[in-house]
Structures are given as structure tokens and as C-alpha cells.
Amino acid sequence: DIQMTQSPSTLSASVGDRVTITCRASQSISSWLAWYQQKPGKAPKLLIYRASSLESGVPSRFSGSGSGTEFTLTISSLQPDDFATYYCQQYNSYSPQNTFGGGTKVEIK
Amino acid sequence: EVQLVESGGGLIQPGGSLRLSCAASGFIVSRKYMNWVRQAPGKGLEWVAVIYSGGSTYYADSVKGRFTFSRDNSKNTLYLQMNSLRAEDTAVYYCARADGDHGMDVWGQGTTVTVSS
Numbered sequence: 001d002i003q004m005t006q007s008p009s010t011l012s013a014s015v016g017d018r019v020t021i022t023c024r025a026s027q028s029i030s031s032w033l034a035w036y037q038q039k040p041g042k043a044p045k046l047l048i049y050r051a052s053s054l055e056s057g058v059p060s061r062f063s064g065s066g067s068g069t070e071f072t073l074t075i076s077s078l079q080p081d082d083f084a085t086y087y088c089q090q091y092n093s094y095s096p097q098n099t100f101g102g103g104t105k106v107e108i109k
Numbered sequence: 110e111v112q113l114v115e116s117g118g119g120l121i122q123p124g125g126s127l128r129l130s131c132a133a134s135g136f137i138v139s140r141k142y143m144n145w146v147r148q149a150p151g152k153g154l155e156w157v158a159v160i161y162s163g164g165s166t167y168y169a170d171s172v173k174g175r176f177t178f179s180r181d182n183s184k185n186t187l188y189l190q191m192n193s194l195r196a197e198d199t200a201v202y203y204c205a206r207a208d209g210d211h212g213m214d215v216w217g218q219g220t221t222v223t224v225s226s
Contacts, residue, residue, distance in 0.1 A: 001170075034212030036154075043203055043216035044146075044154065050210055087154055091212060096167030098144065098156035 002026055002090055006101035012109040019075040021104045023088035028068045034089045035064055035073045044087065083108055111135035111215050113204050118220030125194050131187040131204035131217055139182045142207040145189050147200035194224045
């Protein structure tokens with residue numbers, strides 16, 4: 001099974017900061033990676049799919065990059081609404097395998 | 110409006126059974142890959158099961174043989190039959206639509222399952 005490892009697990013930042021979250025796969029997943037944002041008591045929200053494609057309606061300060069085994073989610077200028085937990089997920093249209101990373105909580109510094 | 114609404118959660122004793130429902134509106138579930146994802150209290154997301162548009166189902170090892178994912182096309186509704194429930198199955202259960210290579214783009218609000226004596 002493919003394992004997904006996110007780092008850091010917690011991140012303290014201030015409004016306006018540039019924030020980067022890393023996700024590593026235990027084997028190559030090409031670009032089959034999505035990023036989600038989750039706030040307490042709410043369902044996850046899709047931000048990025050296919051590693052770097054921005055979901056419709058998601059602010060452009062969010063961006064994704066990477067392929068193979070290493071991926072990043074970047075928030076270019078952190079806004080108050082961005083304090084949340086972020087998850088990466090590997091998926092594949094040709095395989096039922098879905099695995100989420102352990103999550104990164106972005107906290108107010 | 111595209112929407113998923115889960116129901117059926119509750120408190121159940123270990124070894125018991127429960128059936129979750131996920132009613133879809135605004136799209137046809139049989140044309141999409143549909144998933145169940147769960148989140149234990151204070152923990153991360155765990156994929157549980159998928160049903161493909163053709164009807165094939167796949168499960169996480171943690172639930173294989175105990176959970177069954179099905180759908181009723183006439184009602185545009187999905188079901189997760191959960192048998193032999195364990196304390197570690199306690200979680201919020203979400204149904205989520207996967208749209209091709211798009212990831213899981215539509216999620217329900219979740220339904221809570223608590224397995225405890």
C-alpha cells in the first residue's frame with residue numbers, strides 16, 4: 001500500500017506569511033495528488049487536484065506543485081480564513097487505492 | 110444544487126450492525142465514483158470504500174469483509190452496511206463524490222457512528 005507522509009504536523013504562522021506544506025509518497029504516484037482543507041466540525045474541501053490544478057472557486061493564493069513522490073501546497077499570503085487543517089490524498093482513476101496524509105494544522109502564531 | 114446528505118449514524122454496541130445512507134441531488138450517483146471516508150475523533154481522514162460507476166466496490170483492509178457499499182439508482186442513494194462493528198469504527202462518516210481525475214469534489218456533512226457498550 002502507498003503511504004503518504006505530511007510535514008510538518010503543526011505549523012504556526014501569521015496573517016500575510018507564505019506557508020508551505022510538504023507531502024511525500026512511499027512510491028511514485030505521478031501527479032495523482034489532491035489537497036483538502038478542513039475546518040473543525042466541517043467536511044473537507046477540495047483545493048487542488050492532479051497535484052497543481054486549482055479547484056474552481058478556490059482563491060489563487062493556494063497553489064500546488066510536485067510529481068512522483070514529493071509534493072507541496074503553498075499559501076502565498078495567509079489569510080484569517082486559512083487557519084485550518086490540510087490533508088494530501090493520493091488517488092488514481094485506475095486503482096481503488098486512496099490514501100490520505102496525516103494532516104497539517106495551520107495555527108495562528 | 111449538487112449535494113450529498115448522510116444519515117443513519119448513532120450509538121451501537123460492539124458487534125452490532127448499522128446502515129448509513131447518503132442521498133445525492135443535482136447529479137446521478139451511478140455516473141460517478143462514490144466514496145465513504147471516515148474520521149475518528151481527533152484523528153485524520155481514512156478512506157473506507159469506493160463504488161465505481163460500473164458497480165464494482167473496493168474496501169480498505171480495515172473494513173473488508175465487514176462493510177458493504179451499495180447504491181439504489183432509482184433513489185440516487187448510496188448505502189454503507191456496517192456489520193461486526195468495533196470500537197475503532199467510531200468516527201464521523203462522510204460520503205464523497207470523485208469526479209474522474211478531479212479528486213473528491215463534493216462531500217456530505219457527515220454522520221457520526223459511535224461504537225460503545
